[in-house]
Amino acid sequence: MDRNAHVALLLRQIAALLDEQGVAFKPAAYRRAAQVVEELKKDVGEFKDEKELRTLPGIGEAIAAKIREYVTTGRIKHLDELMLAQGGLSAALMEIEGLGPKRVRLLQKELGITTVAQLIAAARAGKLNGLPGFSDVMEKKILENAGQVAERSRRFPLTDIKHDAELVLTTIRDVAGVERAEIAGSYRRQKETVGDIDILVVTRDPKKISDAIAALPIVRDVIAHGDKKLSFNFTSGLRVDVRFVARDQWGSALLYFTGDKEHNITLRKIAIGKGWKLNEYGLFEGDKVIASKEEEDIYKKLGLAWVEPYKRTGMLP
Numbered sequence: 001m002d003r004n005a006h007v008a009l010l011l012r013q014i015a016a017l018l019d020e021q022g023v024a025f026k027p028a029a030y031r032r033a034a035q036v037v038e039e040l041k042k043d044v045g046e047f048k049d050e051k052e053l054r055t056l057p058g059i060g061e062a063i064a065a066k067i068r069e070y071v072t073t074g075r076i077k078h079l080d081e082l083m084l085a086q087g088g089l090s091a092a093l094m095e096i097e098g099l100g101p102k103r104v105r106l107l108q109k110e111l112g113i114t115t116v117a118q119l120i121a122a123a124r125a126g127k128l129n130g131l132p133g134f135s136d137v138m139e140k141k142i143l144e145n146a147g148q149v150a151e152r153s154r155r156f157p158l159t160d161i162k163h164d165a166e167l168v169l170t171t172i173r174d175v176a177g178v179e180r181a182e183i184a185g186s187y188r189r190q191k192e193t194v195g196d197i198d199i200l201v202v203t204r205d206p207k208k209i210s211d212a213i214a215a216l217p218i219v220r221d222v223i224a225h226g227d228k229k230l231s232f233n234f235t236s237g238l239r240v241d242v243r244f245v246a247r248d249q250w251g252s253a254l255l256y257f258t259g260d261k262e263h264n265i266t267l268r269k270i271a272i273g274k275g276w277k278l279n280e281y282g283l284f285e286g287d288k289v290i291a292s293k294e295e296e297d298i299y300k301k302l303g304l305a306w307v308e309p310y311k312r313t314g315m316l317p
Contacts, residue, residue: 003045007067008038009095010076014066016094016101017082032058037067039229041243041280042256045071090114097145098138106131120146155193156238164218164234165197172242175212178203180250184257190310196239198257202247206230209242249281251294256280263312270302278302 015030036058037044044067047053053064066076083089092115093104107113110131111122123143128134134142165183172181179202186194203209210225213232223231230242245253256264256279271278276285282292283301291297299306307316 003043003071004037004040007044007070008034009092010070010079011037011063011066012094013089014076014079014082016089016104017079017086020086020101020105029058029060030063033063043261046279092116093119096142098142099145103133106133116146154237155195156236157193158187158191161194161197161234161236161238164236164238165240167218168197168213168216168240169199171212171216172199172201172209175203175205175208177205177208179247182254184254185259188258188309189260189312194238196241199240199242200245200250200253200257201242202245202250206244213242247293248289249292251297252278252282252292253280255295255298258309258312260313263307263316266316267298267302267304270304274302 011030011034015027015034018027018030036056040056044053047068050061050064050068053059053067054061059067066078070076087105089101089104090108090113093099093107093113094101096116096119099107107119107122107128111118111127113119113122120143122128123139123146126139128139128142129136165187169181169183172178181199181201182188183197183199185196185198187197201209206225206227210222210230213219213230214222218234218236220233220235220237223233225231228244230244232240232242234240243253243257255267268278271283276283276290278284278298282289283298284290291301296306304316
């Protein structure tokens with residue numbers, strides 16, 4: 001699990017524990033913040049301080065402080081205190097739609113369930129039905145929702161999803177107005193398995209892409225659609241994020257979302273050593289963009305030869 005996803009889980013854990021206390025408003029604020037962190041394009045640790053974090057929607061002073069606390073110490077004291085006072089709630093179970101803190105607490109107490117896999121097994125065995133607040137209908141719904149959470153943590157063999165991924169890419173490229181489109185991430189790095197698919201697109205009309213993708217038989221549902229991102233699932237359960245990027249930021253975005261994480265960190269350290277800053281929007285000298293349009297431009301500016309995506313693992317080759 002990457003750091004953004006883990007921070008989001010911790011914020012939702014705080015929300016759940018505050019819900020149990022009957023605290024008003026704060027739980028919703030923590031959940032909104034969790035969603036913002038989860039959808040960030042860059043690692044939450046890249047924000048230099050709390051002030052920069054507060055520029056994000058839904059991130060106030062208190063939550064920004066907790067995020068920075070986790071980034072610097074690996075803990076959130078407030079969460080530790082809540083768990084000590086109330087007992088811990090499984091963050092994994094709290095991810096499942098339909099399971100509030102009371103139901104999670106009940107599952108942990110009565111059946112010893114703390115993981116999604118344990119919950120799925122118990123639901124399939126009919127063990128939930130009969131617990132207070134759990135009917136046949138609720139059991140089936142929770143089983144369905146738990147399966148979706150489990151899918152998000154599953155990795156798929158590249159050979160199994162290659163046809164569907166290429167079909168989506170071809171569909172996008174055929175949409176009028178699309179200038180560039182490429183699959184990034186572990187798929188582009190040719191890893192044996194992938195956990196999700198990231199596709200970068202330069203277009204003037206994101207809505208046309210959403211319509212074209214929704215018509216594909218391999219698409220199970222469109223989760224979210226906006227001017228910057230389109231998310232959907234394949235019928236196999238694989239999550240796909242289509243990210244709409246600016247034409248002049250193509251190279252920096254493709255470099256960032258291709259990874260891997262350690263390779264990106266190495267490049268950022270080289271940039272910092274030159275007094276520059278590198279992120280998904282470009283290579284900057286102060287506020288001036290000095291490279292961003294193509295990956296090759298960025299490597300060249302950093303004094304490096306372009307690296308094939310499949311070689312981008314950890315240290316530079």
